């Protein structure tokens with residue numbers, strides 16, 4: 001099977017590929033992210049209850065997911081069948097064609113048949129997501145149609161991420177599943193979960209059950225709502241990982257160190273420099289970033305972290321394991337006899353080098369288990385383990401330095417990608433303007449940019465609806481910057497497509513922000529379901 005051209009002589013026109021549609025040109029279907037190429041053709045495929053979804057044996061999981069996705073939108077449960085069933089009007093899924101690259105796909109909609117082709121399961125899944133975005137109601141109630149198109153598509157970057165902070169405020173499994181669904185609809189593929197911080201330890205660690213028995217809740221006197229604390233058991237997380245994988249999303253776990261670790265130290269104060277005692281508090285009460293961090297001079301700290309990381313590595317299939325590394329105040333290390341003795345013994349100049357030594361000490365353990373470390377850009381200070389990747393958040397300089405020295409990078413600068421910030425600071429248009437590959441990098445260095453990620457910290461906006469409002473609609477900008485070719489960028493074309501997607505966001509139950517950059521003059525439809 002090849003990427004054969006259709007024999008049908010249909011009039012097709014290239015729609016909205018090279019840039020903004022000029023006056024009089026067709027605007028093209030409202031697909032987000034924008035595909036590499038879309039040709040619009042005459043006619044439409046009418047979706048009916050008898051339309052079969054035909055698949056090869058290896059494409060059965062993708063066929064079942066497409067069946068469910070179409071049922072969710074249309075209420076139709078289309079029958080599945082083998083490719084050679086001979087059914088006339090059908091949707092055909094073919095997997096394993098010649099290499100069109102990871103996650104790439106072809107989607108052809110003709111009046112008589114729809115064909116989805118990809119060389120991997122992710123590509124076939126994304127072909128299905130594009131198909132669902134093309135669905136529209138036809139004249140009769142309950143009838144649906146798909147415009148005839150030829151879509152050729154592949155992602156620009158392999159990492160199209162969203163970070164959710166589950167520590168400052170616990171996020172329910174139900175909310176995480178909904179978030180995965182929404183990410184997948186927009187072809188985002190990495191959900192980074194910030195699982196530990198000063199405000200809570202959210203992942204069961206079987207060798208240290210006390211971490212979640214006592215480190216996952218705020219003391220009663222803070223009167224925090226019950227939904228703000230909690231944790232994920234390993235069984236629950238395994239189920240969530242499977243749910244995400246079924247939608248081509250990888251979950252990247254983050255265990256913070258050496259700072260942002262008060263929830264662990266409140267339970268295990270002997271791992272701090274001062275010995276405690278400590279109490280977990282909400283972010284808005286007391287020091288926002290706690291001075292007490294893991295003691296780098298205590299070997300017990302590393303035995304503990306290896307216990308934790310060992311279980312994390314066993315649980316999460318992700319190749320990259322996030323070890324935090326940001327915003328670690330060094331005051332306690334400066335006065336701790338054990339930390340100072342460690343610096344003398346290891347010949348370290350200052351506490352920044354001690355932080356590098358801290359992360360490097362865990363590198364061989366992580367690598368011996370077949371994984372790689374990723375951390376916030378502070379892990380660059382004083383040297384970085386070979387093979388480690390960097391998440392550039394304080395700006396783009398960390399990402400530039402890391403890529404120039406041969407390390408992989410995920411770009412998530414506060415300037416464009418921090419969605420706990422207000423829309424006055426970062427609106428959808430500003431987020432869309434972000435170019436993940438800095439111009440300072442040459443072509444070889446630029447290939448170390450794995451992609452782009454939006455980050456959401458849950459210290460101010462804490463309820464699910466508030467999180468939605470902070471994330472949507474600007475997450476669509478990051479989805480498109482991560483997927484679509486740089487040459488296809490056009491704000492006005494994107495704005496038009498986002499506007500067309502607002503009813504879809506409402507149908508998905510998303511309480512999005514009415515971003516003035518996106519809404520038509522006079523405001524958008526505020527009648528949320």
Ligand SMILES: [Zn+2]
Pocket residue numbers: 272273294295296297298332333336337338339
């Ligand atoms: Zn110490």
